[in-house]
Amino acid sequence: MSTVDQRVAALAPPRFTSPSVFSWVILVGFAAFFIQGFLSADVTLARMVQGFGNLGTFFAQAWPPDTSRLTPIAKAMLETVNMALVGVTFGVILSLPIALLCSSNTSPNGFVRWLSRMVVATLRTVPELVWALIFVVAVGLGPLAGILAIIMDTIGFCARFFSERIEEISPGPSEALSSTGSGRLSVIFGAIIPESMASLTATSLYGVEKAIRSAVVLGLVGAGGIGVELSTAMRMFRYDQALTIILVILVVVIGFEQVSSAIRRRVL
Amino acid sequence: MSTVDQRVAALAPPRFTSPSVFSWVILVGFAAFFIQGFLSADVTLARMVQGFGNLGTFFAQAWPPDTSRLTPIAKAMLETVNMALVGVTFGVILSLPIALLCSSNTSPNGFVRWLSRMVVATLRTVPELVWALIFVVAVGLGPLAGILAIIMDTIGFCARFFSERIEEISPGPSEALSSTGSGRLSVIFGAIIPESMASLTATSLYGVEKAIRSAVVLGLVGAGGIGVELSTAMRMFRYDQALTIILVILVVVIGFEQVSSAIRRRVL
Amino acid sequence: MNPIEVRGLQKHFGKVHVLRGLDFNVPAGEGAILLGANGCGKSTLMRCLIGLTRPDAGQIRMVETDVRQAGRREMKQMRRRVGMVFQRFNLVGNCSVLQNVLYGALGRHRLGILRVAQPLAPAEERDRAIHCLDRVGLADRAGQRADTLSGGQQQRVAIARMLMQGPEVVLADEPIASLDPRAGREVMDLLWEVIREEGMTVICTLHQLDVALAYGDRVIGMKAGRVELDGPASGFSADELETLYHGEVRVDGQPGEPGGSGTPQREPIAVAS
């Protein structure tokens, strides 16, 4: 190799850069937790083999699905979709501004950002049952309390994912708009929202789906819905009825997923 | 205006393009559900005003948080984090290939894509309680069943969000890599994964947080954890203990969020 | 007072000292061409001028606003009067071409987006946008999504957006890099026509020395983060300009290594197939 070669080869970055303190902390922490968790799992093969045999018996109890209660189930499903849509719609409308406050590239300042992230994390952490209690106290039993609980849940989820996506969009277009001297809001609606539209729709529709799946909260506030049907069926050990309900939910979930990807195809 | 002006002005696209049939169906469907749901909510202001007064009394029951059981709570939290990390780790590892099969830009063909989306939707739709039952039958009570349930839940969630993000990355870099004649896998690991890394990390860490928050499933399979603590406190009307537990969860949730954004800052 | 005044401008990216004390003014109505090798800091300078990148030291006055001291309001007012054409176009990919051009008017309306969104924009703004598009030869593409245009077409849309803004000062970062020769001349003609008509002030980055000499009133040559040449275009020959690209042109050459890494080492590589 010529001397020039050696000079140039010396410019190659090392294969492994020693990880930063931060990476070490994360890695070691993860490993510690993971190993503890893994050991606690105590996987014994023999047990698993025998167990999987049992599954047949278990599933046999659910087959064939009992469709005798299909009409009330469908009605409950419809009610649930209605309430979920209302809750998620308001939730999404509220999530958008909150997400903008949470994102590093749209937040007015670090403190606001920190605060709104805390709020969102709290909304997410408070369990559904607690939301149910709070709203039952505040507005009484019934759909309204359920819808309010769904709104809280939606904000906790959507605001977080919206903000994540907003942080990931390429900064070019927003820089271009703000360099015409336009205000923050115009930049947001002119560049940031259009650029992240596909993701926002998908996340919102996932929110609806999520609200439907976790429709138990509607049961907690006496608003009925599919969640009550399912938990009743499970408690009565009517697995064949439960299967029917799960299948109905599955149809709706897939339906929302289809709508979601159809919209995305148009926007992306 | 000169004739040239008019010719040119005629090229302007119309202000409103009449929405497609698809848009109409979606819009009308949404409106119908939304209105029904909204009417069912039956918002009466008087009721709400009275109710909000009650909230003070309600919160007074939870204040001050009862920290007498902090040690067992912390221990339960730790166990939960352990199990959640193991479950989510495996869930994420499995989600990645599934997400690649689900995404329009990485799936080998339409049928595989459809099938894997169905599978993911099903994993998501089956309620936690059912997963708990299935795994109790299959592998017996204990952490293993809980971890398996978390894995299923994680796949249902992560695979969907991974695939969404993968569909949104800009096609340029992958086209560049595949035009060197490299195989699908190399393109995926060379361009698609690095490009969507920030989002994948954030989604995965959200997965951990989600698993911790919904740790009740661990209780259902006899694996203990923070979920049992919380639901016991709530069912026993020990709101002050419940508050302590929620605060502990909140600390962990915020911790994971901080780690998540620290990692994102490095990758983005 | 000159619309563009720069004093002792400094900028580091990490350890790389990109702008190393720049000083220059551009008087009103002048069309200045900024030349310099790749990576010498031209785009960074432009971004500092419009306040997108914060310099480390020095002073910038744009249309009488001190950019480093400006609050949000002053910054907005300044930016309204300064149009920028970005090197990488920065169009909003999934909006229509017309919408992208309408965005040029964003700063001008109090209600912002509510007055420039395609379905809401007043008829005169729409007409103006179509005319701006027509000037860059793309009026018939008004309804197409911006990201389905070819590279050169996107660059023209970016120029139309700047025209739509109707600024006093134009910062154009390689506005003709992806244009075909005729379109490039047309765009330069257009820019200079508008400058003359409106008395605009322009800084335009270019890599085409012939174009620079043909159009520029003034040439500012950057080299390794400093202004190396500065004077009326008529005072320079193409050969003089060429010196900007030779020797220590980079801002990151290892110090103490004369003739450093700026010159690529020529050594045939065995290119196996």
Added chain:
Amino acid sequence: MNPIEVRGLQKHFGKVHVLRGLDFNVPAGEGAILLGANGCGKSTLMRCLIGLTRPDAGQIRMVETDVRQAGRREMKQMRRRVGMVFQRFNLVGNCSVLQNVLYGALGRHRLGILRVAQPLAPAEERDRAIHCLDRVGLADRAGQRADTLSGGQQQRVAIARMLMQGPEVVLADEPIASLDPRAGREVMDLLWEVIREEGMTVICTLHQLDVALAYGDRVIGMKAGRVELDGPASGFSADELETLYHGEVRVDGQPGEPGGSGTPQREPIAVAS
């Protein structure tokens, strides 16, 4: 047989008929320059050649492979032998420059990514990558993230990646658009040096007519989706090439409107401030 053979190639995007029956061959070892106005379909043609865009009709043979009929394996084998430099660089933004160049070798290794990932790549590949970078003058930037480079630097990295691939045929889409004049010449010198040494075949899109005439063995001129000029570079004057950019150059001019929208209408716009 020629490494590049195109017969009756047609491509529509929606209603826009972009490629309208192209026919040409490029024999081995020839350096052909592809000229044409913005939006005339040059990039689309390049993408068809390497199989990234599916044409509607016609035949394409690249290095003896029928691109439209090729299965996955054949397509991969063909692509291994054909290097592409994209108009918009298409670097992986959050990987290092070195990693981006190493990706050029992806197709060559059976284990793919496992043999070219920066920490795993064999020493000779790493050396080769550094040398390719050195050839474009960026060896000292090897460790930097690709998206922090300036526009021109990114373009050079894209060229280094192509060099790393060591292909038989090179498709370069405006490889020097964002390069400064010296870097542009150096890259063209480099390309032609490598062509000559390795007997490579090149199609290179350009908008600089002087460069086209100085370097091209052959010039292919496209206009409105068809090949309009085709012959040895020495046979054309700059004025002849200029005709490519005049008249009905666009692929989307409204039919039945002679002199259509290709020519921008010049009418001063009132640019209010």
Added chain:
Amino acid sequence: GPCPDTLRFADTGIEGMEEMVRAFGPFGDALGEAVGSEIEFFPVSDRTAAVNALQFDQVDIILAGPSEYAVMRARQDVQMMVGIERAEYGTAFVVHADSDIHSLDDLRGKEVALKDPGSTTGHIVPSWMLVEAGLDLDRDLNTHLLDGARFEALINRDVDAMGSGVRDVARLKERDPEGAYRVIAESDTMPRDIFVARGGLDEACVAHVNEQIMADAESLMDAILGPGERDKYTEARFVNDLTEAEFDMITEAYDLVGLPLD
């Protein structure tokens, strides 16, 4: 009548009353007609939520199990109404027939599946029975609140015994027809399910509703049970002889298991 125009009813998701909740529509209609108010029914699937709703006057009357009633009377102002007496209401401990556990005392050092926290027959009473048998819940054995998974856990022998509602014994055999099971302990007569009115509800109204229910007890129960589901409740009937003392054993049980209702 002395009652408001609409009476809001809820249930607390008590063990074994799911069928009844489903059939609440006809019952509500029949009762509404008798009482002269419109009955609005909220199927509240969680006892905490239902109890909370009653405390904050968001519901007028709830149908509660003994455990909930004991909690409510300790925490808030409530009025006792009529009750429902069911056959097969109580707690039983079940083990595999081939197991060597024959009494509660044999459960020392074993794993026991219970239902969910706060459940009368699935948590409070079985815990109380264990304490009565001289076992320390924290040290002498492991209890798991498994809810739905308690059957599977016993069938697979992940736990040695299950303490749950008496009706669960039949269910268990239904779930695992091949298995053989044995009951090792059963609770004494249990307090009955009870309708509870919020403290603020007019006493006259409470009395009126009680009266109307008892006057029409047979046909109201028919309305609840409906044709198909009938057999499961053949022995359920409305009763109006509940006393506070009846529920003292539950309060005591809460105390004994270390969850005092202060």
